[in-house]
Structures are given as structure tokens and as C-alpha cells.
Amino acid sequence: MSENKIIYMDNNATTRVYQEVLDAMLPYFKDQYYNPSSMYSPAGAVHKEMEKARGEVADFLGCDPIEVCFVSCGSEGDNMAIRGTIEAYPTKNHIITTRVEHPAVIETCKSLERLGYRITLLDVDNDGNINIDDLKKAINDNTAIVSIMYANNETGVIFPVKEIGEIVKNAGAVFHVDAVQAAGKLPLIMKDEPYIDMLTIAGHKIHAPKGIGALYIKKGTKLRTVQTGGHQERGRRAGTENVPYIIGLGKAASMVKAELPKFIEHTSKLRDKLEEEVLKRIKEVKINGKGAKRVSNTTNISFKNIEGEAILLLLDGYGICTSSGSACSSGTLEPSPVLQAMGVPFEYAHSSTRFSLSLDNTMDEIMYTADAIEKIVARLRDISPYRD
Amino acid sequence: MWEYTDKVKDHFINPRNVGEIENPDAEAMTGSIVCGDALKLTLKINKDTEVIEDAKFQTFGCASAIASSSILTEMIKGKTLDEAKKITNKDIAMELGGLPEEKMHCSVMGMETLEKAINNYRGINVEEDEHDEGAIICKCFGVTDTKIKRAIRENNLTTVDEITFYTKAGGGCGACKVKLEDILNEELAERERAQKNAPLTTVQKIKKIEEAIETVINPMLKMDGGSCKLIDIEGNIVKISFKGACSSCMASKNTLKGFVEPKIKELVDKNLEVVGV
Numbered sequence: 001m002s003e004n005k006i007i008y009m010d011n012n013a014t015t016r017v018y019q020e021v022l023d024a025m026l027p028y029f030k031d032q033y034y035n036p037s038s039m040y041s042p043a044g045a046v047h048k049e050m051e052k053a054r055g056e057v058a059d060f061l062g063c064d065p066i067e068v069c070f071v072s073c074g075s076e077g078d079n080m081a082i083r084g085t086i087e088a089y090p091t092k093n094h095i096i097t098t099r100v101e102h103p104a105v106i107e108t109c110k111s112l113e114r115l116g117y118r119i120t121l122l123d124v125d126n127d128g129n130i131n132i133d134d135l136k137k138a139i140n141d142n143t144a145i146v147s148i149m150y151a152n153n154e155t156g157v158i159f160p161v162k163e164i165g166e167i168v169k170n171a172g173a174v175f176h177v178d179a180v181q182a183a184g185k186l187p188l189i190m191k192d193e194p195y196i197d198m199l200t201i202a203g204h205k206i207h208a209p210k211g212i213g214a215l216y217i218k219k220g221t222k223l224r225t226v227q228t229g230g231h232q233e234r235g236r237r238a239g240t241e242n243v244p245y246i247i248g249l250g251k252a253a254s255m256v257k258a259e260l261p262k263f264i265e266h267t268s269k270l271r272d273k274l275e276e277e278v279l280k281r282i283k284e285v286k287i288n289g290k291g292a293k294r295v296s297n298t299t300n301i302s303f304k305n306i307e308g309e310a311i312l313l314l315l316d317g318y319g320i321c322t323s324s325g326s327a328c329s330s331g332t333l334e335p336s337p338v339l340q341a342m343g344v345p346f347e348y349a350h351s352s353t354r355f356s357l358s359l360d361n362t363m364d365e366i367m368y369t370a371d372a373i374e375k376i377v378a379r380l381r382d383i384s385p386y387r388d
Numbered sequence: 389m390w391e392y393t394d395k396v397k398d399h400f401i402n403p404r405n406v407g408e409i410e411n412p413d414a415e416a417m418t419g420s421i422v423c424g425d426a427l428k429l430t431l432k433i434n435k436d437t438e439v440i441e442d443a444k445f446q447t448f449g450c451a452s453a454i455a456s457s458s459i460l461t462e463m464i465k466g467k468t469l470d471e472a473k474k475i476t477n478k479d480i481a482m483e484l485g486g487l488p489e490e491k492m493h494c495s496v497m498g499m500e501t502l503e504k505a506i507n508n509y510r511g512i513n514v515e516e517d518e519h520d521e522g523a524i525i526c527k528c529f530g531v532t533d534t535k536i537k538r539a540i541r542e543n544n545l546t547t548v549d550e551i552t553f554y555t556k557a558g559g560g561c562g563a564c565k566v567k568l569e570d571i572l573n574e575e576l577a578e579r580e581r582a583q584k585n586a587p588l589t590t591v592q593k594i595k596k597i598e599e600a601i602e603t604v605i606n607p608m609l610k611m612d613g614g615s616c617k618l619i620d621i622e623g624n625i626v627k628i629s630f631k632g633a634c635s636s637c638m639a640s641k642n643t644l645k646g647f648v649e650p651k652i653k654e655l656v657d658k659n660l661e662v663v664g665v
């Protein structure tokens with residue numbers, strides 16, 4: 001493998017924008033610049049294309065187009081779902097989520113906690129699974145919304161959305177699912193998952209650009225507008241539509257939907273091989289979340305007694321792009337809250353490294369990466385004062 | 389992505405003096421696996437000249453922790469213990485062409501380990517030393533008030549965030565941040581007072597003398613098996629009693645006038661006079 005080729009294994013952070021997606025977007029920056037809300041016919045044509053994109057996203061999510069609300073990113077979708085629900089149910093003051101959510105959900109809940117809302121954070125076990133009984137115990141008439149992720153960004157662990165959803169519906173609460181890391185990795189068919197009231201996706205995780213996302217809002221869901229102003233998106237989110245990006249999201253959604261079976265087959269083969277090689281070659285390795293159901297493209301590996309930022313930078317030296325749950329690489333001083341919640345011991349937690357694959361990765365890259373990891377771990381363990 | 393200088397990158401990718409010296413003359417370890425970084429230093433010291441003839445390190449930590457340890461071993465080789473003892477975390481960071489602010493604690497770890505190793509060589513009981521060194525302020529990272537105050541003074545820190553960058557205190561659950569703020573405000577007030585050169589009140593004098601005894605004077609006296617204690621102060625007369633080897637030692641007068649008094653003058657107030665009781 002050539003030295004200066006970039007091997008991109010950080011697809012849970014962001015994905016390559018597909019050429020076809022970019023091509024589809026470009027006219028809407030130039031000739032097709034009209035405001036879709038205007039009355040003249042050139043604007044009407046833009047409006048029609050935007051609605052076509054809505055249809056593509058609806059198709060991707062297995063829902064009706066009027067259930068798709070475009071937003072600027074995953075974080076906005078999460079904020080809108082949680083805050084909008086809280087405002088819609090003024091007599092309820094309880095929110096349930098988990099300890100391993102994305103900051104877009106956890107921090108939103110924390111900010112509501114300061115306003116007087118009660119938050120329950122469900123624990124996870126060593127594999128990253130929640131205990132359904134904890135949810136049953138926590139949920140009550142006062143619970144306005146339960147927000148959980150479909151798949152975890154760091155470990156790829158999939159939550160039992162159906163089981164959770166049924167409990168939430170029985171309790172009469174709203175169910176929001178952050179599917180930012182599940183979109184493009186699992187089939188999402190809303191008409192088969194009627195217990196989901198709202199679900200967030202983000203464009204840049206499915207080969208559209210950064211700065212666009214969508215919130216699925218099931219017909220009949222009571223939600224207050226968080227961003228007030230104009231009547232766009234059926235009055236649910238004010239602001240002139242980001243037309244080129246919406247077009248891009250539509251195109252990406254239809255491409256990613258078509259290649260999903262291939263994606264699952266390809267990335268699980270590569271991921272399994274990478275794990276197999278690492279486990280075979282290196283002692284004292286932990287694959288975080290391996291005991292749970294995971295999305296096919298993600299593996300989160302910890303190496304005992306070394307530190308993750310050092311691994312990440314040495315991998316970068318090999319041209320391999322990954323991310324780390326180590327304290328040092330995140331700018332905080334504590335290792336990833338997700339791994340801490342899973343009870344990963346400290347001698348492992350500091351070194352967790354996430355490899356997240358796409359259809360672009362090859363078996364050659366996997367073997368090259370396994371070689372690189374083997375050398376890097378040996379080298380850092382050599383420097384480490386901890387050894388067994 | 390962190391912005392590392394070429395020198396940091398070089399020492400991270402090609403660390404110098406990795407390993408452990410067999411039968412070292414001095415050794416020390418700081419940090420822990422829980423905190424996310426740790427450094428073990430072993431030294432070979434010439435008994436006659438006190439020159440550090442060899443130094444080796446082992447580090448668990450991020451790129452800047454490895455680079456800080458590596459450069460430290462380069463810096464101390466060939467120096468006498470007294471010279472090496474003067475190296476501060478700032479010197480280590482400077483030698484690397486600078487460290488990102490969030491990573492300054494890596495250089496602090498280097499300085500602390502070196503000090504611990506020198507104390508170890510000189511027979512100062514490190515554990516005990518650590519014990520009376522101060523109260524733990526940050527439980528998450530086990531940081532004492534002494535360490536925090538020292539970082540504030542030596543690096544002219546002015547915010548709580550900076551304290552976290554240099555000592556890690558406050559970087560975990562955040563529960564200690566209020567205390568950090570109190571310590572910082574106290575230190576800032578002290579700094580301001582010192583700049584204005586206002587005379588010390590009696591209480592301030594007592595506090596500062598006790599601090600000087602605890603952090604500077606007693607560690608030195610302990611090498612000879614002794615220690616001293618503040619008994620009283622009258623105006624500018626400081627009354628001190630010696631314990632252990634010092635009290636019976638013929639040289640205690642010399643210790644008093646030749647070491648304790650000048651130190652107290654230097655660290656507290658030049659008008660003070662020290663007498664033994």
C-alpha cells in the first residue's frame with residue numbers, strides 16, 4: 001500500500017460526499033437559485049425538486065413525505081424533538097434517556113434539568129445494553145418523552161428500539177429515536193415501526209454534505225415549534241429552506257438505500273476480519289460492545305496499558321484516519337463517557353480506538369491497518385511503565 | 389487535531405532514552421492509569437559529583453506526555469542534581485517549542501517526577517513528604533492545594549481553566565471548581581499585595597512562614613533526620629524550635645543562621661530575624 005494514500009476509517013464522524021450528490025446539488029447554487037416559497041414559475045420548479053427530494057428521504061425512511069421535516073443537522077433534529085415535545089406537554093416534567101447518548105441529547109436534557117425538569121439517565125451493562133426493567137421502573141404518567149439512540153456512535157451497539165418503543169407507547173409518552181448512526185447502516189422503515197414518533201438523521205453520515213438533516217415526525221405527533229418565524233416545513237421549522245443541501249440529502253438517501261444490502265455485507269466482512277486479525281496478533285485487547293448487536297461497520301477496540309491519542313497520531317502517520325475515546329484526544333481529561341458507562345476498566349478505557357468503515361474500504365486496507373496497529377501497540381507498550 | 393510543534397512530534401515519534409536503568413541510583417513514578425498518564429524515571433548518578441550520568445523513562449500517556457518525558461531525559465543528562473532540580477515545567481515546555489495549553493499538565497508531570505527522583509536519591513521520604521504536602525482538592529485526579537498553588541505561582545495562572553490545563557484539577561466531575569476558584573482568588577490577591585509591597589499582617593506572616601517551613605525548609609532538614617517548627621512570632625522576631633537530629637546537633641546554630649533564616653527572609657520578608665528556642 002502506498003505511503004501517502006489516505007485510508008479513511010472514520011465514517012461515523014463523517015462520510016465522503018458522493019460525486020452524484022454534489023452534481024445534483026450544483027444547479028441549485030447557480031441557475032436554480034429561486035426561493036421555493038415564491039409564486040412565479042421558476043420558483044415553482046425549484047419547489048417541485050425540493051419536494052422530490054423530500055419524497056426520496058421519505059422513501060429512505062419508509063414514511064410519508066409530509067412526515068419529513070428538513071433541519072440543519074442531527075443536533076438540531078434532536079433539540080427540536082425534545083424541546084418541542086416538552087413545550088407541547090406543559091403538565092409533564094420528566095424525560096428519560098440513557099447515559100450513552102450523543103451530547104446533542106444529553107446536553108439538551110441537562111439544560112432542561114436546570115429549568116426544573118427531572119431527567120432519568122438509564123445505565124448500560126458491560127456490553128452497552130440497557131436493562132428494559134430500568135425503563136419500566138422509570139417511566140410514569142409524568143414522562144413527556146423518551147429519547148434513545150438507535151445505534152451508538154462509538155461502539156455501534158444497537159438498542160432494542162421495538163421493545164423500548166412498545167413500553168413507551170403503553171405509558172403514553174412520546175418516543176424519539178436518534179438514528180444519526182443507524183441511517184445508512186440499518187433499514188429504517190417507519191411504517192413498520194409505528195411506536196417511533198420522531199427520528200433524527202444527519203446527511204453527512206450518509207454521503208451528503210455537512211449542514212443538513214431531517215427529523216421524521218409521525219403524522220399526528222404533537223410538537224411545538226422551537227424555531228419560530230415563517231411557515232416553512234408546514235410551520236414546524238421556520239427559515240428559508242436550504243435547497244441545494246436538501247436536494248443533496250435526497251440524492252444521497254436514494255443512493256444509500258439502494259446500496260444498503262451491499263454495505264452491510266461488505267463492511268461486516270471487513271470489520272470482522274479486522275477484529276479477527278487484531279485479536280490474533282495482539283494480546284490484551286478488548287472489543288467494546290462485542291457481546292451486543294452492533295451495526296456492521298463499527299468496531300471499538302481497546303489495548304491494555306496504552307493511551308488512545310498516541311495510537312491515533314501514530315495511525316495518522318500510516319495515513320489511517322480513526323478516532324479515539326481517550327481523554328487526551330477529546331480535549332477533556334476523562335475518557336469517553338460511553339465507555340465509562342459500560343464499565344470499561346481504566347487500563348482499557350484510555351486507549352479505545354474506533355474504526356468505522358464504508359463501502360470505500362478494501363480488504364487490502366484492512367490488512368495494512370492490522371499491520372500498523374500491531375506495530376503501534378507493540379511500540380507504545382514498550383514505552384509504557386505498565387506491563388504484565 | 390492538536391497543534392504540536394515539530395519538536396514535540398519528533399520526540400513523540402522517536403522518543404530518546406526509553407527504558408529502565410538496572411539498579412538505578414534514583415527512581416520515581418508519578419501519575420496513574422486512572423488519570424490517563426504516568427511517568428517512571430530512573431537515574432544513574434555519580435556519587436562524588438552528583439552528576440546525572442544516565443536517565444531513562446517509561447511513559448503511559450498521550451503524544452505530549454511521551455515527548456515531555458523524552459526531552460526531560462535529554463535535558464537532565466550531564467547536569468548535577470542541584471542544576472536539574474531547578475528545571476521547571478515551563479522549561480520543559482519551552483524546550484519542546486511550546487505545548488498546547490490543554491497539555492501543560494504533561495510538562496508538570498515531568499517536573500514532578502524529576503523532583504521525586506531527586507528526593508528519593510537524597511533519602512527524603514517521598515510518601516511522607518506527599519502526605520504533609522497539602523490537602524487533596526481535586527478528588528478525581530488527586531491534586532493537592534500545594535500543587536495547585538505552585539502551578540499558579542510558577543506559571544502566573546489567572547483562570548480556573550488554566551489550573552485544569554496545568555494540573556488536571558477540575559477536569560473530571562468539576563466538583564472542585566469552586567474550591568479552585570477560591571484558591572485562585574487567594575493567590576491573585578496575594579500576588580497583587582506582593583506587587584504593591586504592602587507589609588504583612590501577623591497572621592499572613594505566620595501562614596507564610598509555616599508554608600516555607602513545610603514546603604522548602606523541612607524537606608531539606610529531613611535529609612539529615614531533623615525538622616523545625618514555628619513556635620511564636622514577636623514583631624519581626626521568629627521563634628523556631630528544632631526537632632530530631634537538629635536539636636542536639638552542634639551545627640544547629642549554623643543551620644539556623646546559615647539556612648533557615650536566609651530562606652525565611654527570601655520567601656517571606658527580608659526584615660525577619662530567626663531565633664532558636
Ligand code: FES
Nearest residue numbers: 526527528560561
Ligand atoms: S474533584 Fe476535581 S474534577 Fe472531580
